[in-house]
Amino acid sequence: MSFAEFTQMVREEGKHFNDKSLYIGEVVSVNPIRVKTNGVILDSDQLKVATYLSQVTSSDGVIESKKLKETLEISDELLLMRSGSYFIITCKLEGI
Structure with missing residues (x-):
């Protein structure tokens, strides 16, 4: 077996994993934030938010509070991106 054939075989097998x-996630709790995706409930320890969606207040370089700019409600749909063990809230989805 050539190296190219071996590489192709590894790629084919690896794509299954x-x-x-x-x-797509659904907001099930707002405060504290909890999002359900694929039957799993994610809490704030497993979620991160894109910086353009968050609002941070600070004083003298010390963060006083963090919150989402956009108000979320229960049943809102969110687009989540998985990154390692975290899910990043990228945006709120709306129907057309």
Whole structure:
């Protein structure tokens, strides 16, 4: 077996273990934030938010509070991107 054939075989086998990176989640709790995706409830320890969606207040370089700029409600749909053990809230989804 050539190296190219071996590489192709590894790629073919490996693609079965690749997890998709984008998910749709549903807000099940606002404060504290909890999001359900694929039957799993994610809490704030497992979630991160894109910086353009967050608002940080600070004084003398010390963070006083963090919150989302956009108000979320229960049942809102979010686009989540998986990154390692975290899910990043990238945006709020709306129907057309």
